[in-house]
């Protein structure tokens with residue numbers, strides 16, 4: 001512990017996280033390292049001695065949001081406050097220069113684990129010994145605060161070269177966290193009360209390939225199931241379409257803790273568009289993978305992401321995609337309009353699709369998917385589902401009266417991108433409840449009073465998430481999360497997706 005003269009802001013840090021779940025994990029890691037230096041987190045940037053903006057550099061819109069966020073911090077900067085720009089933007093050589101002048105340090109996404117020494121240097125403190133278990137950007141750490149769910153990043157970087165994507169140039173090739181370190185993180189999370197662990201990477205199905213593992217992800221899943229029996233739900237996101245998926249599905253089918261949820265971003269269904277994207281163009285293989293999951297899993301849930309308006313996409317090619325979505329009847333779909341990114345092959349292609357055409361195509365798929373999602377959800381009315389409670393708030397009735405309401409997610413809902421379940425009454429955050437579905441929309445479900453508590457929270461009152469039903473029936477807005485972020489996804493995002 002460092003001892004320094006105290007002011008109100010001394011030793012306080014604030015991290016503003018932008019971008020994807022992988023960035024959030026890095027922010028968790030930075031928080032852990034700063035706490036190890038004896039610092040404390042604060043939700044108030046004005047009350048922090050150190051403010052870190054963990055930026056997203058994936059898309060032009062995301063970079064602009066990052067620039068605005070840094071500028072906002074700089075405009076309100078207090079005397080003596082240290083400002084650090086971290087994350088993906090600094091890793092993008094040509095865009096790093098867009099970071100507003102005057103920040104005290106720029107730390108690339110590949111260097112987040114150096115945050116302790118950087119802050120120490122800026123505050124004029126002596127070096128601390130290297131943190132045990134420090135493995136560069138895959139450093140293992142313990143979350144200081146467990147939530148009902150947590151992302152665990154099992155690998156970073158990507159070995160693919162999708163023509164529209166900047167991630168390989170930001171992150172480099174894939175490096176996987178060692179299985180024992182992943183296990184340790186999961187064990188720590190569950191000990192802290194976390195019910196659901198979500199494994200993420202740029203391409204999660206390739207986990208372990210760089211470690212020489214042939215079926216790395218299935219082996220990792222088996223070992224988590226065996227070694228962490230108290231974990232309630234385990235979910236994997238970002239599964240690149242590949243035959244490796246078959247083995248993973250076989251393991252998923254054996255264990256109830258492995259949610260029957262397949263998130264396989266396919267991006268398109270037309271062979272020529274897929275070839276131009278430098279993606280797997282054998283769409284029949286994708287069909288076989290989905291069919292295998294549907295045959296093998298109980299109550300399977302399928303999610304995918306798509307890009308419309310890719311350079312050269314003709315009406316006929318879009319029609320192929322539309323028909324594929326109709327045929328596959330995914331449960332959840334994210335549709336993105338193509339966004340050209342400097343330095344990518346796709347940005348150099350001719351036959352740019354006009355923005356209004358891309359938007360019309362996006363809207364057409366959204367409308368199609370809304371009907372499919374509504375049918376999937378409508379079929380659940382009257383059935384019993386398990387829900388993980390994530391927040392408690394108040395619902396407002398027509399007369400302006402209020403009543404308590406809880407909000408959570410079912411096994412079919414991934415955090416932040418899918419729907420929610422609303423349950424009357426104030427229930428323990430972190431509890432797993434059995435509820436009967438009474439009403440369904442295309443995204444969200446409404447349930448009756450719980451039939452049973454499957455498992456209560458380990459740490460009573462440890463988690464906080466606000467919920468108000470009032471905003472939900474009209475705008476279908478997501479409620480604020482524990483970290484103050486808003487849900488995104490469903491079939492509404494506007495630009496190219498982040499990963500896989």
Ligand code: SF4
Pocket residue numbers: 158159160161162165166167168202203240498499500
């Ligand atoms: S889209 Fe996904 S799989 Fe393709 S290069 Fe980007 S991160 Fe890798």
